[in-house]
Amino acid sequence: MSEELVLASASRIRADLLTAAGVKFSTKVALIDEATIIDSLVSEKLLPRDIADALADLKAQRVSGQTPGAIVLGCDQILECAGVLSAKPTSPHELKSQLIGLRGQTHQLHSAAVIYHSGQPIWRFVGTAKLKMRFFSDAYIDQYITDNWSTVRHCVGGYALEAEGVRLFSKIDGDYFTVLGLPLLEVLAFLTERGVIQE
């Protein structure tokens, strides 16, 4: 019998990606104060990709402590534009400022996945994608926020590429699953090798 997989993330899209891939898992959310931890890691001058990795690690570690014997997958995603990090927008007003800052620029998304087993890290990966936003109008930003706020408030950067967010972009370099927040191919390769899913 294969080992139990636990997803240590509250993100709907990550659960949807694993489900679509035919992977069986349960979900257990680690309660951590993400904003405070990010501030602390930024002040320690960690690179954005290492911040994503550290947060994914912390989530997997917490849940692994509560589920010994299980394979626990922790994930995190960080958006970086010219060295500055963006998180999920806390208001439509903040989202407008973010989009004005990102418009016409190229930013990077770092998606980290860390797997723990019985309290120990056994695998990790960080995928990075580069995305260029087109120079959309202020009127388009206002319309976009009005039409999409209820869903994009839960998204890093305030966009969902599987929805109208795709219209913000002129170029996307890198793995789509990394953009969505889970380096799925790499995770599946590990789970296959480990025997958690069929070869």
Add this chain to the structure above:
Amino acid sequence: MSEELVLASASRIRADLLTAAGVKFSTKVALIDEATIIDSLVSEKLLPRDIADALADLKAQRVSGQTPGAIVLGCDQILECAGVLSAKPTSPHELKSQLIGLRGQTHQLHSAAVIYHSGQPIWRFVGTAKLKMRFFSDAYIDQYITDNWSTVRHCVGGYALEAEGVRLFSKIDGDYFTVLGLPLLEVLAFLTERGVIQE
């Protein structure tokens, strides 16, 4: 008032991608004998990417003739592995042969989009993605076909990347939308520039 957009494709995924991006359009399907045309183009030694382009062109042209004044988007996707083309599988048995042929290999997907207006082509693009399948077991192929045949019979190559098909792959290089069968970013950029959708 902006021009009317017509999608000259019966593909559900293409319609879903445009709808998700917030684009308004209607659908009108061009009835063409795709298999016969592909055979003829292959015998004329056209390159796979040019076959995808020619089929997308033909679909857009046909529908444009029936909808003067509209912006008509034709699309096609061709899978090529070592110079050999694969189409949608016609039986579970054929799909098994296809997957055995593609297993462990890298293949290319060419996704063409052609836009017509009043019977004339006004824009075209072909995106190409490279995909490497892992060396999965025969048992996995059988299980995969049993579980997924009803949906993947409609897919070039017999897989849907937004579903369990992702587990067939070890590496995907190239634009995700190109893999799904519509070079969405490029189409959206044209529609924006043309004024069909908001800037």
